[in-house]
Amino acid sequence: MHEPEVNLDLAKEHGLTEEEFNKIKKILNRVPSFTELGIFSVMWSEHCSYKNSIALLKTLPREGDKLLVGAGEENAGLVDIGDGLAVAFKIESHNHPSAVEPYQGAATGVGGILRDIFTMGARPIAALNSLRFGSLKNARTKYLFEGVVKGIGDYGNSFGVPTVGGEVYFDESYQDNPLINAMAVGIVNHDKAASAISKGVGNPVMIVGSSTGRDGIHGATFASEEISEKTESKRPSVQVGDPFTEKLLLEATLEIIDKGWLVGIQDMGAAGISCSTSEMSAKGNSGMNINLSKVPLRENGMTAYEIMLSESQERMLCTVIKGHEEDVKKIFNKWDLNCEIIGEVNDNGIININYNGKEEVNLPAFDLVLGGGAPVYLREAKEPKYINEKRKFDFKNLPLSKNIEDTFIKIFSSPNIASKKWVYEQYDSMVRTNTVVGPGCDSAVVRLKGKNKALAMNTDCNGRYVYLNPKVGTQIAVAEAARNIVCSGGTPLAITNCLNFGNPYKPENYWQFKEAVKGMGGACREFNTPVTGGNVSFYNESQNTVVYPTPTIGMVGLIDNLENITTSFFKNDNDLIYVLGSDKEEMGGSEYLKVIHNLVTGDSPSLDFTNEKKLQNITTYLINNKLINSAHDVSEGGIVCTLAECCIINENNLVGANIELPIISREEFTFFSETQSRIIVSIDPKAKKEFENYLNEQAQPYNYLGKTGGSEFIVNDLINIKLDILSDLYYSVIPNIMNG
Numbered sequence: 001m002h003e004p005e006v007n008l009d010l011a012k013e014h015g016l017t018e019e020e021f022n023k024i025k026k027i028l029n030r031v032p033s034f035t036e037l038g039i040f041s042v043m044w045s046e047h048c049s050y051k052n053s054i055a056l057l058k059t060l061p062r063e064g065d066k067l068l069v070g071a072g073e074e075n076a077g078l079v080d081i082g083d084g085l086a087v088a089f090k091i092e093s094h095n096h097p098s099a100v101e102p103y104q105g106a107a108t109g110v111g112g113i114l115r116d117i118f119t120m121g122a123r124p125i126a127a128l129n130s131l132r133f134g135s136l137k138n139a140r141t142k143y144l145f146e147g148v149v150k151g152i153g154d155y156g157n158s159f160g161v162p163t164v165g166g167e168v169y170f171d172e173s174y175q176d177n178p179l180i181n182a183m184a185v186g187i188v189n190h191d192k193a194a195s196a197i198s199k200g201v202g203n204p205v206m207i208v209g210s211s212t213g214r215d216g217i218h219g220a221t222f223a224s225e226e227i228s229e230k231t232e233s234k235r236p237s238v239q240v241g242d243p244f245t246e247k248l249l250l251e252a253t254l255e256i257i258d259k260g261w262l263v264g265i266q267d268m269g270a271a272g273i274s275c276s277t278s279e280m281s282a283k284g285n286s287g288m289n290i291n292l293s294k295v296p297l298r299e300n301g302m303t304a305y306e307i308m309l310s311e312s313q314e315r316m317l318c319t320v321i322k323g324h325e326e327d328v329k330k331i332f333n334k335w336d337l338n339c340e341i342i343g344e345v346n347d348n349g350i351i352n353i354n355y356n357g358k359e360e361v362n363l364p365a366f367d368l369v370l371g372g373g374a375p376v377y378l379r380e381a382k383e384p385k386y387i388n389e390k391r392k393f394d395f396k397n398l399p400l401s402k403n404i405e406d407t408f409i410k411i412f413s414s415p416n417i418a419s420k421k422w423v424y425e426q427y428d429s430m431v432r433t434n435t436v437v438g439p440g441c442d443s444a445v446v447r448l449k450g451k452n453k454a455l456a457m458n459t460d461c462n463g464r465y466v467y468l469n470p471k472v473g474t475q476i477a478v479a480e481a482a483r484n485i486v487c488s489g490g491t492p493l494a495i496t497n498c499l500n501f502g503n504p505y506k507p508e509n510y511w512q513f514k515e516a517v518k519g520m521g522g523a524c525r526e527f528n529t530p531v532t533g534g535n536v537s538f539y540n541e542s543q544n545t546v547v548y549p550t551p552t553i554g555m556v557g558l559i560d561n562l563e564n565i566t567t568s569f570f571k572n573d574n575d576l577i578y579v580l581g582s583d584k585e586e587m588g589g590s591e592y593l594k595v596i597h598n599l600v601t602g603d604s605p606s607l608d609f610t611n612e613k614k615l616q617n618i619t620t621y622l623i624n625n626k627l628i629n630s631a632h633d634v635s636e637g638g639i640v641c642t643l644a645e646c647c648i649i650n651e652n653n654l655v656g657a658n659i660e661l662p663i664i665s666r667e668e669f670t671f672f673s674e675t676q677s678r679i680i681v682s683i684d685p686k687a688k689k690e691f692e693n694y695l696n697e698q699a700q701p702y703n704y705l706g707k708t709g710g711s712e713f714i715v716n717d718l719i720n721i722k723l724d725i726l727s728d729l730y731y732s733v734i735p736n737i738m739n740g
Helices: 008-013 018-028 034-043 095-100 102-118 139-159 229-237 243-259 272-283 304-309 325-334 386-391 404-412 463-468 470-487 507-527 591-597 609-624 638-648 667-672 685-697 723-739
Strands: 077-082 085-093 123-133 163-170 179-189 204-209 262-267 287-291 315-320 338-346 350-355 358-364 435-437 444-447 454-460 491-500 531-537 550-559 576-580 630-633 657-659 679-683 702-708 712-715 719-722
Touching: 008 018, 008 034, 018 034, 034 272, 034 304, 034 358, 077 491, 077 531, 077 550, 085 102, 085 454, 085 550, 095 102, 095 139, 095 179, 102 123, 102 139, 102 179, 102 243, 102 262, 123 139, 123 243, 123 444, 123 454, 123 550, 139 163, 139 243, 139 723, 163 444, 163 454, 179 454, 179 491, 179 550, 204 243, 204 325, 243 262, 243 315, 243 325, 262 272, 272 287, 272 304, 272 315, 272 350, 304 350, 304 358, 315 325, 325 338, 386 463, 404 591, 404 638, 404 667, 404 719, 404 723, 454 470, 463 470, 463 507, 463 550, 470 491, 470 507, 470 550, 470 609, 470 630, 491 507, 507 531, 507 550, 507 609, 576 609, 576 638, 576 685, 591 638, 591 667, 609 630, 609 679, 609 685, 630 638, 638 657, 638 667, 638 679, 638 712, 638 723, 679 685, 712 723, 719 723
Parallel strands: 085 491, 085 531, 123 163, 287 350, 491 531, 657 712
Antiparallel strands: 077 085, 085 179, 123 179, 204 315, 204 338, 262 315, 287 338, 350 358, 435 444, 444 454, 454 550, 491 550, 576 679, 576 702, 630 679, 657 702, 712 719
16 A cells, blocks of 8 residues: 655644644654554544643542542542452543444443453443433434434443443434443452553563454544534444453453453553553553554455554453463453464563564654643633623513423423433343342442442433533532432442533633533532543534533442432332422523523522532431431422422332422422422431431421322422323333334
8 A cells, every 4th residue: 555645734634733743753853654643643632632631630639548540540440449349430432433323333432431441350330321412303313312222222231231320311402413421330359450551571462352453443533523514424433343242351351360460451442552552551661562463353455554543342452471471362262352462562662563574653652642742732711602691691581380280291201301211221220130229210229249338320410500600510410420329328439520522622612621620620529529530522513513511420439238228219108208408499501491491591500518518418317327218319300300200210119299399489490490409308207306306406408398198299289190190201201202
């Protein structure tokens, strides 16, 4: 193949700027070869280098007593949970590939995040996701939604990991650019944790897993540009996944880690061999001599450029302790997987790549990577004009609802509020038999086999809130994630994040990002939930629209006694219902505004950390002392939608309620306000005195709302709906749209 001349125009075609191209020439003291240019383009892409975000990300709280590795140091975060065990978890995006090829884009997103977990030496125990799409009235949205859900389900089900939770939102801002964020959680013994490092001169470097093809070439670069009319031509940039091979790769990988034969191991995700060779070497202050002729290929005539940039799935790079090459090969042969020695470690810090007897690459590893020579930028930030305009909105001018029950039905049957059962019934949430609480409650709960412990986990973010107030909206995402952990009986441990934003070169977008990071850092310090790592996804926009800034929070918490596991739904007749916390009738960014008035305006709800932390501590006390039977936080749709969910989300036992809400100013504001720091609880009548005495001692605001029981959902005699009708309303919305 005749390689093109490497010049500035070619560098720009690869997504590099003139400044970056000049920097490359200065590093090398020469013009890079075509393959070297390709490597720099992917390694210095936004997706791999975090060049427009890392300076701000370093301001986040990245250390904590229970963190076993620093944020971003390894493939995933690692947090101590006692008994010599650690939880590994991470969330990442696969937005652009899913916009082009929803099934494979979503499936390989799941595959990639699972590999990040088991290359830590951890066995995956759960998968979650956070999904955002445009309006379900749109035919393309339905196509994307169906393909993404099937891709996630097929991959997770075939691999054998339970998909236990997540969230799904629909909004026009995601019309052209859906957000597909995949999270995985695993468990590892402290002494079996692996590292993504390469060192030790002469130690062999091995590629294991699937063969290398042309799929996914420049996938990292593709994820670092806006969606446009040219996007359809990027279909070859979407990787193709094979969950059955990944399952084999999991078992083989954990076996060789357990044997102690590895120096280090890294998943070949974005940028493929280019990324794993350079990052592992840079971390170990070493280099590698690689012979690409040894790489198992599944396509003929592949060039060095294609092999180095391929993002074919289900592959790992391992540095093996010299003398154990044959041991490692035997394990991978047993699992019917490729395992080839493709090079060795050197001590000069150089990635030297040969192919068919010709030197194709000679690059310093450190200069390729994040934290090394990769560029770091702080972009111009400018507050968007819409912020102040939105905050001037006067809610008093909204017309009164003519019929509160009709208003409730419209909101409760909004796709954002209605049950996502159509989604999660396509996932196997019970495989491995450790799932205690699956999709549908505040958090998923997975028990730790052989222990009196469980992990609670969730994903959370309301993009509308962040759009209206990036700093406070992001604080709310962290607070609600923590509140959901607490409502399930757990103590929040740490977060991972997936930061989905528009083009960072646009000052308004960068301001949103900057404010969101500031809000996240503040909230994580308040809740003592350090950031273990995650993913930044910029360029989530098209010619028509920019997505709402969406900093998705993935949180994991520890339940240290299985008896404390708590669910959201009402359990018995004649239980007493209370709301903990006070209503401020905050309507900004609410589902009520969007569904009833087609408005996204005002300010986000406010958040008082003192009140929020107090509420969470009190709820934990109530759960630990067996004073409540259920707990469900008030979020989208307001208190009436939350109460209705408590009645019906346990389909096997619908429990009615007769509620009397104290009206503050207007009925629809009280009913549908999304004021934060509120939790609905139900208690046994016998616990009333002890329960109320404790709340009064703590000066915790609360209101008695009514009793459970009966076959109807009644609120202030303004809403009176039979439970079977309410349940049908809740569970049939999305199936009716998708099957219609």
